[in-house]
Amino acid sequence: MTTNNNLLVELFVEELPPKALKKLGDAFATVLRDQLIAQGLADAGSVLTAYASPRRLAAHLTNVLAQAADKAVSQKLMPVTVGLDAAGQATPALLKRLAALGADAGAVPGLQRAMDGKAEALFFQSTAKGATLAEGLQKSLAEAIAKLPIPKVMSYQLETNCELPGWTSVSFVRPAHGLVALHGDAVVPVAALGLTAGRQTHGHRFEAAVDPIELRDANSYAGQMSEQGAVIPGFEARRLEIARQLAEAAVKVGGGMQPIDDDALLDEVTALVERPNVLVCEFEREFLDVPQECLILTMKANQKYFPLLDASGKLSNKFLVVSNIRPDDASAVIGGNERVVRPRLADAKFFFDQDRKRSLASRVESLAKVVYHNKLGTQGERVERVMRIARALAEQLGDATLARQATQAAQLAKADLVTDMVGEFPELQGTMGRYYALHDGLDAAVADAIEDHYKPRFAGDELPRNPVGVVVALADKLETLVGMFGIGNLPTGDRDPFALRRHALGVIRMLVERHLPLDLRAVLGSGFAAFHAPKGGELALNDPTDALEAFIYDRLSGSLREQGASAQEVDAVLAPRPQRLGEVPKLLAAVRAFAALPEAPALAAANKRIGNILKKSPEADAHVSDLLLKEPAEKALHAAMREVVPVADAQFEKGDYTASLQTLAALRGPVDAFFDGVMVNAEQADLRLNRLGLLMLLHAAMNRVAQLERLAA
Template identity: 85%
Template sequence: MRTQNNLLVELFVEELPPRALKKLGDAFAGVLRDQLVGLGLVDAASVLTAYASPRRLAAHLTHVSAQAADRAVSQKLMPVAVGLDAAGQATPALLKKLASLGADAAAVPGLRRAMDGKAEALFLDSNAKGATLAEGLQKALAEAIAKLPIPKVMSYQLESGCALPGWTSVSFVRPAHGLVALHGDAVVPVEALGLQAGRETHGHRFEAQRDPILLRDANSYAVQLEEEGAVIAGFEARRFEIARQLAEAALSVGAGAQPIDDDALLDEVTALVERPNVLVCEFEREFLGVPQECLILTMKANQKYFPLLDAAGRLTNKFLVVSNVRPDDASAVIGGNERVVRPRLADAKFFFDQDRKKSLASRVEALGKVVYHNKLGTQGERVERVMRIAHAIGEQLGAASGDHALARRAVQAAQLAKADLVTDMVGEFPELQGIMGRYYALHDGLEHAVADAIEDHYKPRFAGDALPRGPVGIVVALADKLETLVGMFGIGNLPTGDRDPFALRRHALGVIRMLAERHLPLDLRALIGQAYAAFGAPKAGDHPLADPTEALEAFMYDRLAGSLREQGASAQEVEAVLAPAPQRLGEVPKLLAAVRAFAVLPEAPALAAANKRIGNILKKSPEADAHVSELLLKEPAEKALHAAMQEVVPTANARFDAGDYTASLQTLAALRAPVDAFFDDVMVNAEQSDLRLNRLGLLMLLHRAMNRVAQLERLAAA
């Protein structure tokens, strides 16, 4: 019976990069387990626990065997005709092959014959001894280290008494100083990064009760580290403890107080501390006159603090610090953090005060000196293009809604939308672009709709982000994203694989969402054309801009298709709806619903198959046109189909034009019987050319009628 026990492996290192810590911990433990499973040392009931703290990566595995079970191995040698001569004796080739595998002629009688394709081959069957844990863990550890997603590798020399020629250099994410490998209470003799495994580890730099810590066995790891080393080793356990302390500290400040909700910040702080201790600090109230976004960002980005908000979501003058020490008197730690944050907040106040001394409008000229792209000119030139696009879109939407001031407001917002890029605050905190533009626009006395649009024209910034809050913001956001898409596609700067430095996929989805979710009466191809026209004729020396309409439209539909599939639509449904390239994207959800309702009708499979057949016929008949002469309808079945179409198609078209796509498709279901009869009884490719063309014309009219809502042939079974 194989001996099983729990396994603990730890790499003790210098402080790991905090933003990569969780990923490093999960990868180290996951690869280690997968390798041991592959070697047969871990069974299906095994439970993996990953540990990751600023100075350690570790994994705990249950049900790990001291030695894997032996396994049967079958090795193909060669065809029988090559390995045995006419007398059935081994050929030199077979003996040579056996020797290379550690066997000799004595193994020949025991070789197994079996068919391998069309020829019979010889196989050598044997038992391979299962790997010992020491052997398997050595391989698994090497693989786990090699596969770590290290953001940046460091090279360092192994510790030694003096610098001597021939010192060994090691490359790892950070210098490693300890290796633990325990199977139960026994040390597994493995090595990694120049370190020999043992049972010693280290706790908190300043607050450990003893150093080093001698681990009793694999199961005591987390408990001993916490009790003797003042370290919470598990990333999730430490994160939970920090979240608990943050909520508790906020409650102590007052009812309704809450720390800012930021998972990325919580993850980063979890990766920075080993023994979290949340403390309440505060700053002077005078700083609350600065926009809270500025203060929140400087506290989060520079100091990793958690700002405290009141019940209404407004910033208070208190903030929470996650300290890595727990002194009896925390006043020195609190005072130190308050002193550190004060100059940061003073800088933000200074930038805000200085920026407001100049209007946004006065900064527009400076954008002409800021390079946007070497083939597309400056930010100033880009602003001019966005203004032209915004004017065209604003005119269309304004006419449709009766808001005759929409175009004027949109052009004004587009002109000022990038002006905050040349302010001190955005220069220091680029994440505040748009946000600061809104504050400065309001300070300049501009309309709220214009100020909101300046902030909102960047939206949606990510999946699930809110759309711009008003029509002016929608117009400017569309103009800004279309200018980027057309410009980048026009110079051939397209996304490739995972690379998308100008976020063109995100911009495309933003345009799609605004058109679809706001049901805007705008045609996609016309929008792209307006954006392309805004670039105008290239000046002397300018880079020529190719017309990107076809490629960009295909790109947009591809993004839309992916989005619809993510929302649960089938590939067939999406292809059917998007194949006709619907220009009003706000209609796509209704088209999709119509296709789904049609697909469950009993007539749907036959009509979809017929539509596919008609499409194939028409592809081979370029001479056909959509025209039918009743005088040339000879067969009863074609007369019946024509008569049915005369009755059904106008009704279906009227319902389509009214936007009732479901009813339009369901009306066409009545054509199933005459369509089936037509294909059963009528020869389309008649020898008489006028009859053939007339029948092709009838099919073309039918094909057009059936494909107004969606390309039904996409629903046909393969």
């Protein structure tokens, strides 16, 4: 064994869970490397390569030492007052401690003294021999296995490797059958999961040229696995190869076809095959009469196939299969996959045909039998609440047609939950509702709203495509938020089982990005009122409006910061609790422009000072008498405010917040002069109250757009 070489470790196991494979492979390799570095057997310059296939987890690490360098170790013994007597001689306690470390009284003169907290202590300097690779790898391997993010542990029996027959119980993600540990070309004597390390591994179940494979050295692993084992061991390399073959196959099909873009599906298929071979299959064109979302979902979810779409995104009757074998004649594989998918598609067609025999409206009554939440009633009761909220929001927007359409869409939005298709594929809720609504002859705006009322489903998802969908989506999310907050089901830490944070962000995005002229407080009030209307039921629901309003502003604050706004800017804008969330982007832009002005720091500081003064002066009244203005500086400030504030107010009312703040910046000089030349807390009560009134008017004018004192350093 050379002193410095590359290391390979492989665990050969039964088929690993595909959805967890990439994470398992990365975790195994990373922990192994980190542990070896911690023991001085590798360094930060060592290059790690992780391998993960359905039947193996492996790691290759460069520049690994056969033995770590010796390390100087400083061990605290005891306080000086305990270890040495008045004459400076070692006490029995010190001698006993040294003996435990393999030293004697001769080591006392060499002990180091150093402060340890408030007392001086004695330290013993020694050299710890560096760990050998066998020792260090054994520890690292155990740690890597222990820290694997295993979704579910299996317990299984292994036959013991000794003279006496017997079995030992092992727990791991899947039964392990082989362990390889090579440092250069030498086997490292380690053990794990009842296995002893060697240099033999196995390739593809059916297509390996050699079995078992005798690995020459650590660096030959990937090459031998590919050439002799018919396996691409690297997850990323296999994923790239599958993507390349998918694109190539689509080009051969022609017609501008593209395989469906689905990273999760590509990851899962990469975790299912060791030797990918993409094949083109097809199904009968008659199935294309079924909504393509149904066909795509059944092919992806049940069979792990890649549907082919044309340039316009329309599904074709051809699809791609990633096989794990490469026979000379693939016709049997192709025919087998076509036979397997046919009954799946036939089921989808049957569900679609059966569902259309009944209208969506006829299914609404069935929702009364579906429990939504044990404290909030059935889906039927929930639909009634969503309808009331949707109608109230549309009426606040002043649109009678919108109110009628939104109420109808809200009534039908959950009806597809009791269809056969959604029963089989819950992911299609909303999507199937739209198809069935169009089949029933409903207005396209209503049908689109039925599909869109779940949007946005995740960060970055698109918003509902029309006003009806926006109103129903708002109503649906508000019903969930108000209901869950009302019964005390709040998110805690990283737990949010009802996705309330996501719902809050959805509400925010619709109010902001659609610039809806709705006051947040009124919107939340409509949500709460829906729980206490006729037919609302007797629900033990507390009024969550205050808590929910704070929750939404908190989510909005986080969202704005993620988009690049500074904490000071966000706090300044949101502190006054602007009710029209659609105005927030303009308010933020105005604050950002104001903060860049040379007058901004002084005015922000003055605003903070005024706020502090007014907090201590509850008797202040926003009123100023010209007769009580005595000092030139307070007269000048009052005159400047009379000139500037009406202009700024007019700009504010027009929604030109940037101009409003820039107009107010002209008050910087008079404000500075006021604080330099005027005693606010004058002994004469009427003068003091008049000056406080002036400051109160100034404070109100300066804080209409944002709480400027939040910008003060």
